[in-house]
Amino acid sequence: MVRLLAAIASLALLGAVTSTLHAEDSPAAAVAATPAPTPVAFTNAPVAAQTAYLQAALTNGDPTATNIAPTAIAGHNAWMMVSSAFVLMMTLPGLALFYGGLVRSKNILSIIAMCFGITAMVSVIWWAVGYSLVFGSNFASPFLGGTENFFFKGITSDPNTSYAYWVSQNVFAIFQLTFAIITPALIFGATAERMKFSAIMAFVFGWMFIVYFPLAHMVWGSTGLMNGVWNATAKIPAIDFAGGTVVHMSSGWSALILCLILGKRVGHGKEPMPPHSLVLTFIGTALLWIGWYGFNAGSAVAADGVAANAFTTTTLATAVGAFTWPLMEWVFRGKPSVLGFCSGAVAGLVVITPACGFVNSMGAVIIGVLAGVIPYLACTVVKNIFKYDDALDTFGVHGVGGTVGALITGVLVDPTVNANLGGAAATANGLAKAIADHTLVVAQAKAAGITIAMAVVGTLILGFLVKLVIGLRPSVEAEHQGLDITDHGEEGYNH
Amino acid sequence: MKKIEAIIKPFKIEEVKDALSELGIEGMTVTEVKGFGRQKGHTEIYRGSEYTVDFLPKIKLELVVADDAVEAAIKAIVEAAKTGKIGDGKVFVLPVENAIRIRTGETGNQAV
Numbered sequence: 001m002v003r004l005l006a007a008i009a010s011l012a013l014l015g016a017v018t019s020t021l022h023a024e025d026s027p028a029a030a031v032a033a034t035p036a037p038t039p040v041a042f043t044n045a046p047v048a049a050q051t052a053y054l055q056a057a058l059t060n061g062d063p064t065a066t067n068i069a070p071t072a073i074a075g076h077n078a079w080m081m082v083s084s085a086f087v088l089m090m091t092l093p094g095l096a097l098f099y100g101g102l103v104r105s106k107n108i109l110s111i112i113a114m115c116f117g118i119t120a121m122v123s124v125i126w127w128a129v130g131y132s133l134v135f136g137s138n139f140a141s142p143f144l145g146g147t148e149n150f151f152f153k154g155i156t157s158d159p160n161t162s163y164a165y166w167v168s169q170n171v172f173a174i175f176q177l178t179f180a181i182i183t184p185a186l187i188f189g190a191t192a193e194r195m196k197f198s199a200i201m202a203f204v205f206g207w208m209f210i211v212y213f214p215l216a217h218m219v220w221g222s223t224g225l226m227n228g229v230w231n232a233t234a235k236i237p238a239i240d241f242a243g244g245t246v247v248h249m250s251s252g253w254s255a256l257i258l259c260l261i262l263g264k265r266v267g268h269g270k271e272p273m274p275p276h277s278l279v280l281t282f283i284g285t286a287l288l289w290i291g292w293y294g295f296n297a298g299s300a301v302a303a304d305g306v307a308a309n310a311f312t313t314t315t316l317a318t319a320v321g322a323f324t325w326p327l328m329e330w331v332f333r334g335k336p337s338v339l340g341f342c343s344g345a346v347a348g349l350v351v352i353t354p355a356c357g358f359v360n361s362m363g364a365v366i367i368g369v370l371a372g373v374i375p376y377l378a379c380t381v382v383k384n385i386f387k388y389d390d391a392l393d394t395f396g397v398h399g400v401g402g403t404v405g406a407l408i409t410g411v412l413v414d415p416t417v418n419a420n421l422g423g424a425a426a427t428a429n430g431l432a433k434a435i436a437d438h439t440l441v442v443a444q445a446k447a448a449g450i451t452i453a454m455a456v457v458g459t460l461i462l463g464f465l466v467k468l469v470i471g472l473r474p475s476v477e478a479e480h481q482g483l484d485i486t487d488h489g490e491e492g493y494n495h
Numbered sequence: 496m497k498k499i500e501a502i503i504k505p506f507k508i509e510e511v512k513d514a515l516s517e518l519g520i521e522g523m524t525v526t527e528v529k530g531f532g533r534q535k536g537h538t539e540i541y542r543g544s545e546y547t548v549d550f551l552p553k554i555k556l557e558l559v560v561a562d563d564a565v566e567a568a569i570k571a572i573v574e575a576a577k578t579g580k581i582g583d584g585k586v587f588v589l590p591v592e593n594a595i596r597i598r599t600g601e602t603g604n605q606a607v
Contacts, residue, residue, distance in 0.1 A: 102541075272546040272547075272548070273544070273546075274539060274541055274544075274546055275541055329540075333540060335540075337540065337541075339541055339542060340542075343542060379542045379543050380542060380543040381543075383543045384543050393542055393543075396542075396543075
């Protein structure tokens with residue numbers, strides 16, 4: 001009965017989506033109409049224009065003045081395809097191994113299935129409506145994109161110059177898809193070992209629509225509310241280079257709420273629940289670090305100087321985080337642990353994420369130290385005081401680390417590393433002035449507050465809705481046996 | 496015949512085996528086991544979670560010897576396995592009714 005209802009509901013949704021698509025067809029075409037003057041092909045342009053065009057291509061510059069239609073360029077496109085593959089690697093297998101090693105061996109496959117299931121489902125949603133709702137424009141709204149790119153309509157190998165002059169829009173769409181995949185997957189570290197696979201999938205389906213798509217548009221969409229760098233009319237001119245708010249805060253705060261709704265694991269606090277393989281966790285961490293170059297440096301959406309800066313700051317903050325966290329353990333607990341190295345590296349990556357394209361190397365080192373201290377305290381002290389069962393510390397690392405990152409970016413921002421911070425949009429919406437006046441942290445705090453509100457409210461609604469309709473938790477017996485057998489009918493290790 | 500069961504520290508197994516071999520003892524069975532006596536366990540910390548692990552890895556050694564070899568075998572095991580620290584283990588001696596070598600059908604002391 002429940003399944004039937006779910007099927008009917010999804011059919012109804014699909015119907016609504018399709019009818020909207022058709023209704024919006026003609027306005028979308030009107031909006032996309034080519035502005036005058038008509039750009040010419042490269043070969044038909046005067047030599048001076050060709051030279052200027054190539055110069056712009058080399059530096060990821062704006063070619064509009066040359067009146068030559070932009071095309072994807074080898075270097076930038078190559079880097080973005082590599083980056084997209086790297087970010088996918090962060091989920092499969094990076095996050096799957098990082099989280100998988102931390103659960104007991106009877107639940108390893110439930111983590112892998114969660115990562116794989118989300119990858120597959122979100123890809124389809126992204127193709128159907130997600131990309132358009134985030135990066136479309138025909139709503140002309142600060143809160144949601146548009147309908148013109150439903151079912152990847154109009155998405156070709158040509159660039160979408162609202163987002164990148166020199167990168168194919170289909171590559172850009174897949175790059176952004178990999179972010180939309182890893183973000184919900186992060187949430188289920190907090191709920192590990194005690195949430196049904198069906199409930200995870202149902203929750204993610206709703207969460208993408210009421211939290212991720214609006215938030216990603218607000219931060220990165222060309223008409224987004226909080227897109228300080230690129231939207232000249234952004235009401236809150238905040239900055240988030242690679243997803244401190246969109247990815248880490250949204251998933252981390254949702255994780256906290258969901259693990260509270262879900263309740264503790266059976267036997268939590270009474271029986272030992274140690275990680276079953278820190279070796280897997282180590283491999284996962286290393287893959288996350290490597291993949292994160294695509295995530296952070298790739299977020300320049302070009303192989304340019306901004307990407308190079310992000311590449312550098314990402315390395316430094318991660319290394320310093322991986323140094324600081326185990327050092328804290330050594331000082332306060334007597335031993336530096338491998339899980340401490342892994343946690344410090346991931347915390348460094350999380351905190352540098354919103355800042356990587358906006359801070360210099362000194363800023364990155366400061367961020368690394370903060371990443372090794374604040375999330376460490378969140379995972380060890382705060383969690384033990386409040387006794388919530390954030391099983392794999394998604395809130396402690398991503399929620400707390402993401403929030404620290406969003407705020408500290410406003411303090412450590414260095415406009416000399418990224419010319420876009422003084423660009424036309426940033427000047428028009430007040431971002432450049434806020435940076436010069438050292439008041440950017442106010443906008444950052446507003447953006448963080450909106451993100452927390454959306455994550456908390458969205459998760460409360462969806463968490464209780466899914467609980468009511470299909471239930472969140474497996475039976476106590478199933479939880480004892482392990483979700484690998486009860487949810488997936490197989491075991492991770494047969495020996 | 497007697498059966499000797501010894502629970503020892505894992506890193507001592509080679510020394511014990513060599514000491515028994517010098518006595519001319521030709522066979523034994525070894526199992527990796529977990530347990531605790533007075534030594535108790537140790538503490539493991541994973542981020543904010545602290546667990547006490549009660550059961551420590553040990554080696555269980557089993558061998559059956561003729562009555563006249565029992566004292567020498569026990570002495571060899573105790574001397575080789577001893578570190579003087581808590582957790583060295585224990586030796587148990589049990590009577591054995593009979594032994595049969597499967598290949599030849601020999602019984603009693605001939606079979607051990």
